[in-house]
Amino acid sequence: MADWGHGAVTASSYAIAWQPEATPSHIAMACAIAGIGWQPRPAMTVADLGCGRGYNANLLAAANPGWTVLGLDHEPSGIAEARQLAAQAGLDNTRFIEADLGGMGLAEIDSLPPLDVVIIHGVWSWVSDAVRAGIVQLLARRLKPGGVAYLGYNALPASGPDMALQRLLRQLAGPFGTGAGEAAAAAARAMVRLRAMAGALKLPRTPMLARLLAEPAVLEPGFVAHEFLTAHWRPVFQADLCRDLDAARLDFVGSVNLFEALPGMFCDGEQMAVMRRMGDSAGQEFLKDLCLPRGFRADVFIRGARRVDGVAALHGLWLAQVGTLPEESPVLNTGASRGEIAQPLWTQIATMLRQGPARLGDIHAVLGPAAPNPTEILAILVSTGCVLPLFQGGGPQVAATRFNIAAAATYAPHGEDLGEAAGQYGLATPHGLGGLPASALDLAIVAALLEGEAAEPVALAQHLQPRLEGERLLMAQGRIAARLAEKLPAWRYFGVV
Incomplete structure (x- = not known):
């Protein structure tokens, strides 16, 4: 392995996996729930450390023409x-380094502009x-006072059982070089060998x-390869x-997994009693x-917290549906429990959101005395993929449109397998400070x-997959019709089309 990679896997890529949680809109919701006074501004400087192929950084820049977005990564x-x-x-308004x-020496670090947001x-x-x-x-030298940082990382104790698995995969992969595809080939070799021997091993399931x-x-x-063949994979305690x-000084x-602010959603009575005795934040986390069987944490930090009225901050959030809202109340599976809004209340919420974007405070007020607290409503709606927050008005912006067209040309070219192409993408939206999840x-x-x-499904199918005929063309039309029915209202609410 090359020294410039510091033991990390280099020259190996995989499908885009855009994460809506790693955006300022989710950071803003986490801050509101915590009663911290932070809101995105029309002009900010944002850095994505370990930006990979740059999809998230480019999307943020397209959605927010007033921002400067930096992407830093060691992989050329x-x-x-x-x-x-x-x-x-x-x-x-992007700069990739x-x-x-x-x-990095101090002079190189100090050549970067002061940062409002850092995504890691x-x-x-x-x-x-x-x-x-x-x-x-x-972070110490460039994050501004009042600036925020997002860190997504593998956490203990839930990731602990995979430490032996990682060591085994490195052993099974054998030595590999830094040429294009060598790490992926080594990982494929390790996966085949693991399948052959897994039944005989006492690996945690x-x-x-x-x-x-x-x-x-x-x-x-x-x-x-990226996940497990690195020399330094080490999950950490929060x-x-x-x-x-x-x-x-963070x-x-x-x-940004909003339900985690509500331990009552995933802790039983005895666990809640223990949590109250823990006292400090570190013990409670x-x-x-x-209690939570999740090996990945996604946390927000701030350099100088300013306390505000959290209820007022939550009530001021505008929410819009991301797709077709279900008739039945959506269920949030935390891994340790299941949370949902009572069906009569959900019917009222869904009715409001189907009419257009709504403030969380107005939703809460309409539900009356039986309403859950605003944090619970927001956590369930966001975590089940029903809504995302709206932050800006106005029509579609040129930069977002250009990005969405360029992203489609690069990652979703016209062809017969378009409906099955791999990857998790985002559509740049000028109303959401980030993106909408997209296939x-x-x-x-x-x-x-x-x-x-x-x-119109027929015209779109012929345009996107012109070589299809007969049954396959009808299937393509059906997939497109389903996506339009589910997604078109949200694309319009968020200014995508």
């Missing part, structure tokens, strides 16, 4: 792809101590093991991360990690609509 091929997409989308966070998704648990120290140093053993395969070798971030705010088919449909095609 990812930086090259990010710059190419930015050029195709005509973005002039090939950077070694483990070796899927980095901390996979890198060396030198890279972690570089991240903290960058974790969700990750189940995904690795699934037939047909559900994990790309490139993903497995308190240890907080201790490391003390050097940057305070813990909360999780540790107890949450004992490759969604990208292609939106791009066609933006280029003037009618919102």
Whole structure:
């Protein structure tokens, strides 16, 4: 492995996996729930550390032309792809930097502009101590007072059982070089060998093991290489991360998994009694990690917290439906419990949201005395994928349109397999400070609509998949009709089309 990678896997990529949680809109909701006074502004500087192929950074820049968005990563091929997409989308507010966070000198760090938001998704648990120290140093020197940071990382104790699995996969992979595809080939080799011997081993039956053993395969070798073949994969306790971030004077705010602010949703009575006795935040977060069987945390930190009226902040949030709302009250599965809104109350909420965007305070007021608290309503609606927050008015913006067309051309080109293309994408929205979750088919449909095609399944199918005939053409028309019925209202609410 090359030294410039600091033990991380290099020259191996996998499908785009855009995460709506790693955006300022989710950070804003977490801050509101915690009673912290932070709101995105029309002009900000945002940095994505470990930006990978740059999809998230480009999407944020397209959705927010007043922001400057920096993407830093050690992998040159990812930086090259990010710059190419930015050029195709005509973005002039992005800057992508090939950077070694483990070796950046103070002059190099200080050449970066002061930062309002730093996003660090899927980095901390996979890198060396030198890279972690570089991240903290960058935060300490460049994150503004009042600035926020998002960190998504593997957490203990839930990730602990996979530590032996990671060591086994590295053993099964054998030595591999840094050439294109070598890490992915090594991961594929390890996956085959693991399937052959898993029945004879006493490995903990974790969700990750189940995904690795699934037939047909559900994990790309490139993903497995990045996830497990790094020399430094080390999940951490949340308190240890907080201790490391003390050097940057960061305070813990909360999780972008909003339900985690409500331990009563996943702790039983005895656990709640213990939590009350824990007293401090660190002890309570540790107890949450004992109760929740999730190995990935996504936390928000702030450099200088300013307290505000949390209820007022929540009541002021505007929400809009992301897709077709179900008739039955959606169920939030936390992994330890199931939470839902009573059916009569859900019927009232769904009726309001089907009429258009609504303020959370108005939703809460309409429900009357039986209403759950605003945090519970927001957590269930967001965590079940029913709504996202709206932050801006106005019509579709040119930058978002150009990005959505360029993203479709790059990642969802016209072709016979369009409906089955891999990846999790986002559509840039000028109303959401980020994006709407989208499949490759969604990208292609939106791009066609933006280029003037009618919102009509037959015409769209012929435009996007012109070589299909007979039954396959009818199936394509059906898929497109279903997506339009589910997604078109949300695309319009959020200014995508």
